[in-house]
Amino acid sequence: MPDLFIGLMSGTSLDGVDGVLVDFSPDAPLVIEHASAPFPPDLRAELLALNTPGENELHRAALAGNGLMRVYADVVATLLRSARVAPGTVTAIGAHGQTVRHRPQEFDGTGYTLQLCQPALLAELSGIDVVADFRSRDVAAGGQGAPLAPFFHQGRFGRRGETVGVLNIGGISNLTLLRADGSMLGFDCGPGNSLMDAWCSLHTGQPYDDQGAWAASGRPVPALLEALRAEPYFAKAPPKSTGRDLFNKEWLRYKLLPFGSLAPEDVQATLAELTAAACAADVLRLQPGLRRLIVCGGGALNTHLMRRLRALLPDTGVNSSADDGLPPLQVEATAFAWLARRTVRREKLELESTTGARGARVLGCIYPA
């Protein structure tokens, strides 16, 4: 009997939605179908704008959430049509929503993480149970609310008796260390593609630097790299998580101020180096001698970035998750299908080692169809 779930992820790159239809009945989850959809330009601009304080946010956030659900519902329809599967055969959809603020454990000591989502609308549009709001229980239990994919990485990429690293390079980058003794650690390293995307779009009009070719045409500026790496987040010990709240265009603009005019391609090369160097430094600090690093997220498609990671981690085999049977752009969406299944089954996750939450909890909230 198939055990079908859908996972939907729209991450901090704000490039659109990735969706997967997954069968969990085999030993390794089987992705039956993958579909993605870009955001309509107005919705993308609004979601991006909602990442920073602005006018009439409650109203705008509610409407942006509705708009996001319509894109989610289109992706669900595409998945079902391509796989020739009826909605009634899918147990649930795991819908991440769009993170617009991430300030766990701040302000009043609890803080918050906010993913725009209207799960009731998605249940209405799709006719399938929806699981959403995966992060807030973790924050309520004293955790960072992120990253959550490490729990999925453990089951999918972990190898008995071997230490394996999984590096997701999305808008933000996060590292999972699956240790040979069965323990694990997961945290956000810092920026992934988001600063490179912003700079690339500003100077070339392209949404991202295809294969990192533009970055490869420039030369990193050592003093700028040093100034960027001086950001205290990089030296903090895990558990830790971050987002566009810190690493955004304004942050970059401020750091660039003392440098006057630099060649745009050299800045792009420096931003690529920042991502590679921050991730590599975390590996070297926390798991020196790591033999296998599996890279997922859109950054795995950036040839220049992968080349720089390999150069900075000469003792580590650095490969795309595609080599382990799961293409880089399907990993996070599959993680949210997997997390939804855990919610439906009321299975707790051992959160402490990753998010720093006080104990094991069931994450997510169910909206029946």
Ligand SMILES: Nc1ncnc2c1ncn2[C@@H]1O[C@H](COP(=O)(O)OP(=O)(O)OP(=O)(O)O)[C@@H](O)[C@H]1O
């Ligand atoms: N061919 C490519 N060459 C270079 N970069 C690419 C390529 N394809 C995708 N990317 C990068 O990957 C990004 C999308 O990655 P992904 O979908 O993993 O991010 P996300 O899920 O939004 O982020 P997060 O993991 O932070 O939630 C794009 O914005 C782009 O920077």
Ligand SMILES: CC(=O)N[C@H]1[C@@H]2OC[C@@H](O2)[C@@H](O)[C@@H]1O[C@H](C)C(=O)O
């Ligand atoms: C708050 C939030 O949305 N965090 C995202 C973001 O994107 C990458 C990194 O920062 C990670 O912490 C997380 O996403 C993945 C899916 C996670 O929870 O594992």
